[in-house]
Amino acid sequence: MQRLKQALLQIWRLTYPYYVTREETEIRIWPFGTVRMQERWVALTMAALVIGIEFAQVAINVRLSYFNRDWFNAIQNKDAAAFWSLLFWVFCFWAAVYVASAIIQYVLQSFLRIRWRAWMTRHYVDRWLGRNNHYRMGLTGAQADNPDQRIADDIDQFTQTTQSLTISFLSAVSNLISFSVILWNISASFTVPGTDWHVPGFLVWGALIYSALVTWLTHLIGRPLIRLNFEQQRREADFRFSLARLREYGEQVALLGGGGAERASLRDRFGALIANFYSIVDRRKKLAAFTVSYQQANVVIPYILVAPYYFAGQIPLGVMTQTAGAFARVESTMSFFITFYVTLADYKAQVDRLTTFDAAMDRAEAMETASRLAVAPGRGDALRISNLRLALPDGREVAAVDDLALSPGETTLLTGPSGSGKSTLFRALAGIWPFGEGEVRTPEGARLMLLPQRPYLPMGTLRQATTYPDASGRHDDAAIRAALEAARLPYLAARLDEEAPWAQTLSLGEQQRIAIARALLAKPDWLFLDEATAALDEPTEAALYRMLRQHLPDTTLVSIGHRSTLEAFHQRRLAMAANDDGVFVPRDVRHEPVAAQ
Structure with missing residues (x-):
């Protein structure tokens, strides 16, 4: 729990400055033309619109869940009029709204990500080059290797991943609440199969227990990926820097006949990179074996749970499909950690690299402040x-x-x-x-x-x-x-x-x-x-x-x-x-x- 709090605090410290900056910018808003405002209001407005659209899409999915129930009931009852009416006047309308909102959301997300990355890049470049921090960082011996990668790659990946994970998490929460209500209401009168034991919200509790178990197992299997991904990024950057440095000093290497030594050095660096990559592959193989098996089981588990009630005539086909869909939604949202585990492991490495970069610049600035040389x-x-x-x-x-x-x-x-x-x-x-x-x-x-x-x-x-x-x-x-x-x-x-x-x-x-x-x-x-x-x-x-x-x-x-x-x-x-x-x-x-x- 302490590590989770520390990780969330790191993410907050990296994210917070952009959304409170008072820098002014110009933005073109149709039909008002170019408007000048603070960057934070642009960011917050775009973020609010993206989140609002995500919640609206969850509401559309809830509506389509009821469409799915009524549509399959119409199929079971051979009610052609209801079948076609639901298809054209419910499904087509809400599906069109969903597609349009998804396009608008994508555009807003893209613009927000570009502006966020541009601001963070300027912020880090200004701080890195300002007050000669780039020079003093080389004197501190701090863990700030390859600042070029941290500014060019890690910032881009951080903004993209933070945005996608935030939207996915909020979507998961809203889906969990919405479809848990549906699932709770459907299973209000269900009993444990083979008994007369009545458990309110039986299917909700089943989804919760099932998701908690597989989440715990996923974490046990995938936990080493965080360290391995951090190490992989560092070794990739070291290898790339070695190649660039060799290009810069090509003449000196050639005059000294250092080709053999450089080949040996590059082989060692690349060998370390490959060895770490194989470790990542081995760990992801184990994680994939578990998660893919789990995902395949998810297809049939909700049907297995509600099949006894359908065969007993307690629920119609439409309710069965709605129950299975709602169970799948609840279970998948509870399994957010499982679904994004590899992404979260990569993300933690990105956060750590930017955090250590910040810390190195802090030490460089502190070194200047503490200096008694005026x-x-x-x-x-x-x-x-x-x-x-x-x-x-x-x-x-x-x-x-x-x-x-x-x-x-x-x-x-x-x-x-x-x-x-x-x-x-x-x-x-x-x-x-x-x-x-x-x-x-x-x-x-x-x-x-x-x-x-x-x-x-x-x-x-x-x-x-x-x-x-x-x-x-x-x-x-x-x-x-x-x-x-x-x-x-x-x-x-x-x-x-x-x-x-x-x-x-x-x-x-x-x-x-x-x-x-x-x-x-x-x-x-x-x-x-x-x-x-x-x-x-x-x-x-x-x-x-x-x-x-x-x-x-x-x-x-x-x-x-x-x-x-x-x-x-x-x-x-x-x-x-x-x-x-x-x-x-x-x-x-x-x-x-x-x-x-």
Whole structure:
């Protein structure tokens, strides 16, 4: 019972935000045209209409139950006039109403599902990418594997399954109440077969006991499916991600001759996927053997229960068929859990994946809130760092900065051994590193830009890759081409509208020059380069640094690098040196800069 409450609470937490959102939207309503209203009222109105139609369809089925009784009585009495009258004036009319309502309900359900999925997708994408949660989630070690699948697949399946299960459950409840009344009234005078023992509502109690027994047995057989389905989704996503990652790093794998290792890794992942799938097949086989047998028995059980009363002449044929139909309806609604057991097992896995995704984002947000590392605009033009302590995710302190000021216009080079915290310091300056404490005051009103060693190139055209992350379209073709030519990529200037997997098409050196072109277009006040030219040869690197000084004379450059040749392009050098406790601190190293003209 506790697990059921927990599962229902999880579903409620995932569902509730959409139906109470106050976001405004536009919806076209005939014949009133476009109407602007809050999304929650659109959702609630559609949901109410879908549920109302479902209840109306139950009422139609109740009416057709009485039609079925009267029709078979007419057949038994050879009453042709009643037979044809019931067929045309009762059955045809209500059947037509039922078909029309089913079409309207389907359309409303589809629109509701699309709007719900669109809202949840926007909500999750905004939260995942907002406040750099996607980055911090990778630092927490939380169970949030394959966020792409959770957003693209799990949300779609969750909205669809929640909607269908809710409608099915409400239909089952209304059917249970309606047809239980019919069944209770029919069996009011029945006795237990072979005895004079009178049991009010004998058939209702029989259906209840029968359904409870098979529901319990179904749960015992199918319970492992919940865990197996969750594991299957995770392994499917891992295998798909491995293939995508292999495509992205195809050149590196080929150069290292890693085809054999990758084949072995893919075989292992796919083998684990298949092994789990076989476990699902074995469990579903056992469940299907039971449920199919149960469904076949359902066809004859109600007739067996009422046959003695029919043969004794206590009920006519129409009442017998109505009783069998009502019993089948009551029993099937009581067996809701059995009918949807496999669906419920899949659904529980979807809910768990979205819940753990939410929890991972909660932890990422809490990590930011709990961080004692403050990054905020300060007074003046300098960038100031005070009492800064930087740690790794495991808590080990890696770098410390007691008091450091970077002056505008003064180019600075940060050097030091690998693992000394140089890139971590840059991440702290960018405001994305949560582990540590201290204060970073950025220049008031200044625009900062950081270029990492491996640039990110989005899917799309070369124009989008070059202007990323600026999607405003404010850069004209001439400016973009000029930036590419200045970054020593003139052969790409004519391919702005070409779509290609640029992250795989271009070498790392070319990708780094794309990032340099972005900086030329963005014209930041401060430009941080984290080994952003490490893949280039020294003459090209030198040419690009000279070009940056010419094209961005008002931009302050701060670089991380290992090459001694970079000193010529910087006026100040900071070297990360280890203290006695192993913590690295930046120390000024005097040198005579060479004019970078």
